[in-house]
Amino acid sequence: MYIPTKSVRKHLINCSFFFLLVLLLIRLSYIHFFRSNFLKDIARRQQSVFVEVEPVRGAILDRNLSALAVNVPADSLYAVPKEIKQKEKTARLLANILQLDYSFLKERLSRDKSFIWLSRKISPEQSKTIRKLNIEGLGFIRESKRSYPKNILCSHVLGVAGLDNIGLEGLELFYNQELSGKKGWSLYLRDARQRKLIGTNFLPAKDGFSLVLNIDEVIQFIAETELDKALKKFHAKGASIVLLDPNSGRILAMANRPTYNPNDFKASSAAARRNRAICDFFEPGSVFKIVTASAALEEKKVAENDKFFCENGEYRVANHILHDHTPHGWLSFTEVIAQSSNIGVTKIAKIVGAEILYRYINLFGFGKTLGVDLYGEVKGVNKPPSVWSKTSIAAVPIGQEVTVTALQLASAISVIANGGLLMQPFIVDSIVDENNNPIRKNYPQILRRVISQSTAERLKKILVEVVESGTGKLAKVDYLKVAGKTGTAQKVEENGTYSHSKFTASFIGFAPADRPQIAMAIIFDEPHPYYGGVVAAPVFKEVATKSLRYLNSRYYISEVSYETKKGTP
Amino acid sequence: MKLTKAFSIIATVNIFALLIVYQRTEITKFSYKNKKSEDSLAQLMDRRDYLKFRIEYCKSLDRINDQLFAEVSNFQLPGEAQIVMLNKPQASQKKADLAKVSNKGTGLLSKTFFWLEPEAQAEPGE
Numbered sequence: 001m002y003i004p005t006k007s008v009r010k011h012l013i014n015c016s017f018f019f020l021l022v023l024l025l026i027r028l029s030y031i032h033f034f035r036s037n038f039l040k041d042i043a044r045r046q047q048s049v050f051v052e053v054e055p056v057r058g059a060i061l062d063r064n065l066s067a068l069a070v071n072v073p074a075d076s077l078y079a080v081p082k083e084i085k086q087k088e089k090t091a092r093l094l095a096n097i098l099q100l101d102y103s104f105l106k107e108r109l110s111r112d113k114s115f116i117w118l119s120r121k122i123s124p125e126q127s128k129t130i131r132k133l134n135i136e137g138l139g140f141i142r143e144s145k146r147s148y149p150k151n152i153l154c155s156h157v158l159g160v161a162g163l164d165n166i167g168l169e170g171l172e173l174f175y176n177q178e179l180s181g182k183k184g185w186s187l188y189l190r191d192a193r194q195r196k197l198i199g200t201n202f203l204p205a206k207d208g209f210s211l212v213l214n215i216d217e218v219i220q221f222i223a224e225t226e227l228d229k230a231l232k233k234f235h236a237k238g239a240s241i242v243l244l245d246p247n248s249g250r251i252l253a254m255a256n257r258p259t260y261n262p263n264d265f266k267a268s269s270a271a272a273r274r275n276r277a278i279c280d281f282f283e284p285g286s287v288f289k290i291v292t293a294s295a296a297l298e299e300k301k302v303a304e305n306d307k308f309f310c311e312n313g314e315y316r317v318a319n320h321i322l323h324d325h326t327p328h329g330w331l332s333f334t335e336v337i338a339q340s341s342n343i344g345v346t347k348i349a350k351i352v353g354a355e356i357l358y359r360y361i362n363l364f365g366f367g368k369t370l371g372v373d374l375y376g377e378v379k380g381v382n383k384p385p386s387v388w389s390k391t392s393i394a395a396v397p398i399g400q401e402v403t404v405t406a407l408q409l410a411s412a413i414s415v416i417a418n419g420g421l422l423m424q425p426f427i428v429d430s431i432v433d434e435n436n437n438p439i440r441k442n443y444p445q446i447l448r449r450v451i452s453q454s455t456a457e458r459l460k461k462i463l464v465e466v467v468e469s470g471t472g473k474l475a476k477v478d479y480l481k482v483a484g485k486t487g488t489a490q491k492v493e494e495n496g497t498y499s500h501s502k503f504t505a506s507f508i509g510f511a512p513a514d515r516p517q518i519a520m521a522i523i524f525d526e527p528h529p530y531y532g533g534v535v536a537a538p539v540f541k542e543v544a545t546k547s548l549r550y551l552n553s554r555y556y557i558s559e560v561s562y563e564t565k566k567g568t569p
Numbered sequence: 570m571k572l573t574k575a576f577s578i579i580a581t582v583n584i585f586a587l588l589i590v591y592q593r594t595e596i597t598k599f600s601y602k603n604k605k606s607e608d609s610l611a612q613l614m615d616r617r618d619y620l621k622f623r624i625e626y627c628k629s630l631d632r633i634n635d636q637l638f639a640e641v642s643n644f645q646l647p648g649e650a651q652i653v654m655l656n657k658p659q660a661s662q663k664k665a666d667l668a669k670v671s672n673k674g675t676g677l678l679s680k681t682f683f684w685l686e687p688e689a690q691a692e693p694g695e
Contacts, residue, residue: 072622073615124619142611149625151632189600197600221630 049188051196055181057146057165058208060158060172062217063429065436067149069158069172069262071165074121074145077130081109081116083137090135097129098122120163121145146172148262154220156256156275157213157374157427160265169273171211171427174374178431178439181208209439212430214250219243222546223253227522230539231257234527236505240277240406243543246414246510246519248444249423251372252547254407278377281403282523285489286340286471286532287508288399290416292349293337293462295360298455301351304334304462308344315343318390322346325488334462338470340486342398349397354385357397363450364412365422366404370447372425380404399489410521413508416459416483417516420451464513475509475537477545484509484540486532502526507536511544518547 031039060069077098084090091106098105098119108116121143122130130138146161159170167176184205188196223241231239236257243253256276260268274280296302313327324341336344349357361367367382381403388396395401407425415422424445431440451459463483466472471486487506490498505527510519520543522536529535626632 066628067621067625070622070625071618073618124615142615147622149622150629151626153629153631189597191597191601195604197597197604217630221634224631225634 049190051186053184053186053205055205056207058179058210060211062215066217069148071144072147075127075140076120076143077118078139079116079118080137081111152259152261155262157254160262179208182206209431211428214429216252218550219547220253224255226539226542234535236524236527238525240523242277242406242410242521244410244414244519246417246516249425251427277406281378281380281405282504283489284399284404285487287485287487287506289345292397294451295352296348298451302333306333308347310341310343317394320391322394337462338465340471345397346394358385373427406521406523409508414519415450416456417510417519419453420456422447422450471533472537475540481513482511483513488532503530505532505535507532507540509540
C-alpha cells in the first residue's frame with residue numbers, strides 16, 4: 001500500500017485549496033459577468049420601491065382669498081382579512097365607528113384576500129378611535145380629501161371632486177386640469193417588512209394651481225340668505241339668483257335652490273345639484289320687455305312720451321285675446337314699461353317689426369350661450385321670424401315663445417347698466433400657483449355693443465320709473481335710485497297650454513341707477529303668490545342694500561389702507 | 570512572497586467589502602431615524618391642514634349665522650333709534666379712521682356683520 005510522504009500530503013492539500021480557489025474564482029466571475037444584472041434586479045426590487053406621488057389638488061378661493069374648497073388629510077382604512085382573528089367582533093366594532101352596515105363589513109372581512117378597502121377617507125376622529133383599538137390586520141393609508149369648509153355656500157358654482165380627487169361638477173370639473181397638477185415618482189429604500197425608509201424624488205409631483213374667483217363670499221352669503229328667506233316665505237319650488245358687476249361681467253354671486261352640501265354630495269339628488277342659473281331655461285315673461293323697449297328706442301321707432309292706447313285690458317291678436325293684469329287706457333311709452341302693459345308692448349313691437357326685434361334678441365345674447373366658465377350652460381330658445389306664428393308678434397315681445405337662463409337675464413340687464421355693452425360673464429379671476437403668483441388672469445371681455453350709450457341712459461330712466469312708480473315698488477331702496485323690471489310668466493303645462501296655477505316670478509335690476517355697481521337677476525319657480533313684483537323684488541331690495549353697504553365699506557377700508565401705506569415711511 | 574501579496578489583496582478587498590456593508594447599515598439606521606421624523610412631520614402637517622380647515626369652517630358665515638340665531642335667541646339687529654349715522658369722513662380723517670379699524674382687528678363678528686361697522690365705529694362728537 002502506498003502511503004504518501006508528508007511533503008506529498010502538503011502538496012495535495014495545497015492543490016485542493018488552490019483548486020477550490022479557482023472554482024470560487026470561476027463562480028465569482030460567472031456571477032459577476034453573467035448573473036450580475038439579474039441579481040442586482042432582485043436586490044433592487046427587494047430593497048427599493050417606486051412610489052407614485054399624488055399631487056396636491058389646488059384650492060378654490062373667493063376674491064378675498066378666503067378658502068371655498070381645500071384638501072384635508074384623511075386616512076383610508078384597509079384590512080388584511082387573513083390576519084384578522086375575530087372577524088365578527090371587528091366588523092361590529094367598525095360598524096359602530098364608521099356608521100357602516102355590519103353585514104357589509106363582515107362580508108369584506110371574510111374575503112380570501114390579502115388587501116381590501118374597508119372605508120376610504122374617513123374622518124380624523126374615526127381614524128383615531130380605530131387606531132386606539134389596535135386591531136391586528138387593519139391598516140391605514142394616508143390620502144387627501146376634497147373638503148368644502150363653507151358647506152352649502154356657493155355649492156353649485158364650486159361643484160364637487162370625487163374620491164380620487166377628480167372634478168365631477170362645476171368649477172372642479174371645468175378647471176380639473178389646472179387644479180389636478182401632475183403625478184410624480186419617488187424611489188424609496190424599504191426594509192424586510194416593506195416599510196418605506198428613505199426616498200429620493202425621481203420625478204417630483206407638480207401640485208395643482210389654485211383658482212381665485214370673482215365670487216365674493218360675503219355677497220354670496222347675503223344672496224343665499226335672502227333667497228332662502230323668500231323661498232320659505234313664498235313656498236317656491238326652486239329659485240336662482242345671479243349677481244354681476246355690470247361693468248366687467250364678473251360674477252359676484254350665483255346661487256340656486258334647492259341646494260346640496262358638497263361635503264356629502266352623494267346624499268343629494270341630481271336635481272339639487274343642478275346649477276339652474278345656467279342649466280335651466282324658462283319663458284321670462286315681462287322682464288323680456290327690456291329687449292322690446294331697447295329695440296324701439298335704439299331704432300328711433302318711438303319716444304318716451306309717445307302715447308299708446310292699451311285697449312282697457314283686452315286686445316285681439318289673430319285668434320288670441322291678449323290681457324293686461326290691470327286694464328289701462330292711454331299710456332306713454334315710459335308708462336307702458338313701468339306698468340308692464342302687455343298690450344302696449346305688443347303695439348310697440350308691431351311698430352318695431354319682427355325682424356328688428358329678432359335681431360335685438362340675438363344682440364342681447366338670448367338663444368346663444370354666453371361662454372361662462374362652467375359646463376352645462378344652455379342656449380335657450382329664440383326662433384327666427386320665419387317660423388313665428390300669427391300670434392308670435394304678441395308673445396315674443398312680452399317674453400313668451402322664447403326661453404332664457406337666469407345668467408342671460410343678468411347679462412341683459414347689465415347691458416343697460418353699463419351703457420350698452422354686452423360683457424362676457426366669468427367666474428374665475430385668475431389661476432395662481434402655491435405662492436399666489438398669477439399663472440393666468442382672466443380680463444373682462446366685451447362681446448359686442450348692443451345699444452348706444454344714449455339709449456341705455458334713456459332706458460335707465462324708464463327702469464327707475466318701474467321701481468319708483470311701477471310694478472317694482474317693493475325693490476325700492478331707501479336713499480338710493482335703483483332700476484329694474486318685474487316679470488311674471490305662466491309656465492307651460494305638459495299638454496302645451498299655459499298653466500293658470502304655475503308661474504315663474506322674476507326681477508332683474510341694477511343699483512345704484514346712476515353709477516351701477518351690481519346687476520341682478522332673481523328667479524322663483526312656482527311661488528305663492530306668484531307676482532315677480534311681490535316675490536322677487538323684495539329680494540333684490542335686501543340683497544342690493546346689504547351688498548352695496550358691504551362693497552362701499554370694503555372700498556372705503558381699502559382706500560384708507562392705501563393712503564396710510566403711502567404715508568408710511 | 571506571492572502568497573503574502575495574495576493574502577494582503579484579499580484582506581484589503583474584505584475590509585473594503587466590510588466598509589461597504591457598514592455604510593449600508595448606517596444608511597439603513599439613518600433611514601429609520603429619518604422615517605420617524607418624517608412621520609412626525611407628516612402628522613404635524615396633517616394636523617395643521619386639518620386645523621386650517623376647521624378655522625375656515627368656523628369662519629363660515631353660514632355657520633356663524635346659524636349658531637348665532639340658534640343659540641342667542643334674543644339677538645336683534647339695532648333699531649333706527651340705536652344707530653348713529655356718520656357723515657362721510659374727510660381725507661384728513663381717513664388715517665385716524667384706519668387706526669381705529671386696525672385696532673379693532675379683523676374680528677370674526679365685525680367681518681360677519683359688516684353692516685354694523687359704521688355704527689360700531691361711531692364715537693360721540695363725530
